Amino acid sequence: MSYQWDFSGVWSRWDILAVGLLNTIKIAAVSIVLGIVVGLVLAFLKLSPKKYLSAPATAFIEFYRNTPPIIHFFWFYYALPVLANISLDPFVAAVLALSTQSGAFYAEVFRGGIVSIEKGQWEGGRSLGMRHSQLMRRIILPQAMTRMFAPFVERSFELTKTTALASTLAYADLLYQAMRVNSETFRPLEVYTTIALMYVVLLVTASTLSRIAEARLTAYR
Amino acid sequence: MNEPILRVTELNKKFGEHHVLKGIDFSVEQGERVAIIGGSGSGKSTFLRCLNFMEMPSSGTVSLDGKEIGKPAGKNGERRYPESELCLVRERVGMVFQQFNLFPHMTVLENAMEGLLTVKGMKKEAARDLAVKELDKVGLADKHDAYPGRLSGGQQQRVAIARSLAMEPEILLFDEPTSSLDPELVGEVLVVIRKLAEEGRTMLLVTHELGFAYHFATKVIFLADGVFHEVGTPAEVLKNPKQERTRAFLNRFTEFAF
Ligand SMILES: Nc1ncnc2c1ncn2[C@@H]1O[C@H](COP(=O)(O)OP(=O)(O)OP(=O)(O)O)[C@@H](O)[C@H]1O
Ligand SMILES: [Mg+2]
Numbered sequence: 001m002s003y004q005w006d007f008s009g010v011w012s013r014w015d016i017l018a019v020g021l022l023n024t025i026k027i028a029a030v031s032i033v034l035g036i037v038v039g040l041v042l043a044f045l046k047l048s049p050k051k052y053l054s055a056p057a058t059a060f061i062e063f064y065r066n067t068p069p070i071i072h073f074f075w076f077y078y079a080l081p082v083l084a085n086i087s088l089d090p091f092v093a094a095v096l097a098l099s100t101q102s103g104a105f106y107a108e109v110f111r112g113g114i115v116s117i118e119k120g121q122w123e124g125g126r127s128l129g130m131r132h133s134q135l136m137r138r139i140i141l142p143q144a145m146t147r148m149f150a151p152f153v154e155r156s157f158e159l160t161k162t163t164a165l166a167s168t169l170a171y172a173d174l175l176y177q178a179m180r181v182n183s184e185t186f187r188p189l190e191v192y193t194t195i196a197l198m199y200v201v202l203l204v205t206a207s208t209l210s211r212i213a214e215a216r217l218t219a220y221r
Numbered sequence: 222m223n224e225p226i227l228r229v230t231e232l233n234k235k236f237g238e239h240h241v242l243k244g245i246d247f248s249v250e251q252g253e254r255v256a257i258i259g260g261s262g263s264g265k266s267t268f269l270r271c272l273n274f275m276e277m278p279s280s281g282t283v284s285l286d287g288k289e290i291g292k293p294a295g296k297n298g299e300r301r302y303p304e305s306e307l308c309l310v311r312e313r314v315g316m317v318f319q320q321f322n323l324f325p326h327m328t329v330l331e332n333a334m335e336g337l338l339t340v341k342g343m344k345k346e347a348a349r350d351l352a353v354k355e356l357d358k359v360g361l362a363d364k365h366d367a368y369p370g371r372l373s374g375g376q377q378q379r380v381a382i383a384r385s386l387a388m389e390p391e392i393l394l395f396d397e398p399t400s401s402l403d404p405e406l407v408g409e410v411l412v413v414i415r416k417l418a419e420e421g422r423t424m425l426l427v428t429h430e431l432g433f434a435y436h437f438a439t440k441v442i443f444l445a446d447g448v449f450h451e452v453g454t455p456a457e458v459l460k461n462p463k464q465e466r467t468r469a470f471l472n473r474f475t476e477f478a479f
Binding site for chain 1: 273304305308309310311312315316320321322323324326336340381385388
């Protein structure tokens with residue numbers, strides 16, 4: 001069987017895919033930023049010696065880690081509106097799903113980074129009269145960040161790939177736009193090959209940038 | 222009569238069931254230099270660490286300039302120690318650790334400036350001047366921009382001393398400052414500590430360098446079984462110990478000579 005590749009339909013609709021790519025980048029970026037906030041809050045709660053703070057955080061994290069990601073999308077888009085009597089934009093629902101999910105994973109990354117810092121660092125700072133918050137900000141987090149960096153990037157790549165699920169809520173991300181192009185061209189092989197390559201280019205670029213950033217961050221070693 | 226700068230009353234420290242310090246009473250006058258010796262696990266570090274609250278005393282009090290730290294809470298002599306109060310104490314009572322505990326993500330100069338900037342809230346220029354002065358004193362004027370990871374152990378410990386000195390503490394605590402150093406690097410750190418002694422600083426030093434303790438200290442304490450077994454001048458404790466236990470301990474340092 002010899003298949004006649006024909007990308008002309010895809011090329012002529014490049015603008016549709018470009019919109020999708022930008023939307024994918026947008027939703028990933030917003031979700032990563034919010035996910036960091038959620039993750040930091042969860043990490044600090046979980047690190048707390050007070051059970052009533054750490055237990056809910058642990059429950060939240062375990063819930064997210066043990067459910068399929070797509071359920072969170074459906075829950076925020078279809079279930080929450082019933083419960084709260086509001087209706088959410090697909091973008092908002094998807095961002096909520098993505099940032100809470102990634103927050104649960106980031107929390108473990110952040111917590112792991114923080115607890116990996118030696119006791120002596122705490123004591124060095126404390127012996128100068130630093131408060132807990134000052135120690136965190138000046139001594140612990142800067143060092144923990146270099147250790148968190150690789151797993152953080154890893155999780156962010158997972159998140160970026162998971163944004164494709166937003167297409168199920170009719171958010172115009174790269175996958176959703178590809179389905180549109182496909183329905184106009186009936187060229188699934190060309191369409192999905194193209195967007196697969198677009199994801200690859202996106203993530204390889206991000207990975208290169210992150211490696212440059214990591215080298216800067218760890219320059220002191 | 223002058224109030225001692227540091228006073229410890231009925232100090233007890235337990236780790237669970239393990240009773241490490243058993244009701245220690247002790248005071249340090251301004252300008253005194255105290256060397257603390259004793260066997261491994263006898264509680265020397267624990268005692269020192271109770272003085273700047275790296276460890277919380279189980280009971281008893283620590284006073285600085287006649288003022289008791291913390292507030293009584295509950296029975297059994299328990300006390301509550303607010304963070305803000307402990308931070309102020311630690312500004313006044315500096316500590317140098319066996320493992321240096323330098324901040325590896327900061328340069329030598331930044332290490333020495335950190336307490337001034339973050340804790341004292343000083344301006345960058347003023348903090349830099351002070352830090353530079355202390356780094357000069359420990360002989361590291363040429364290492365300002367180096368990261369601790371690139372320095373020898375002896376250099377790292379001198380940075381740690383400068384970092385602590387920059388805070389202008391009234392009392393300095395040293396917990397075996399040379400024990401993790403290669404033998405050839407011990408001297409350069411002891412030279413710095415001796416210089417501080419000549420300045421008349423109030424210091425407490427846990428050490429296994431008995432020769433150094435003899436020349437450095439105004440008072441030597443032999444700690445055993447959670448109590449100060451013998452306290453006296455270096456000559457009394459190190460040369461003519463009254464207690465059999467002290468003598469047995471000293472005899473184990475066979476190569477020990479003054
Ligand atoms: N955080 C802790 N938790 C439980 N036990 C501890 C803790 N710190 C110290 N100990 C115990 O208290 C005792 C005294 O320890 P400490 O470190 O004060 O001894 P040391 O005299 O400094 O010994 P070394 O010469 O080995 O440094 C030891 O038995 C030690 O195991
Ligand atoms: Mg010790």
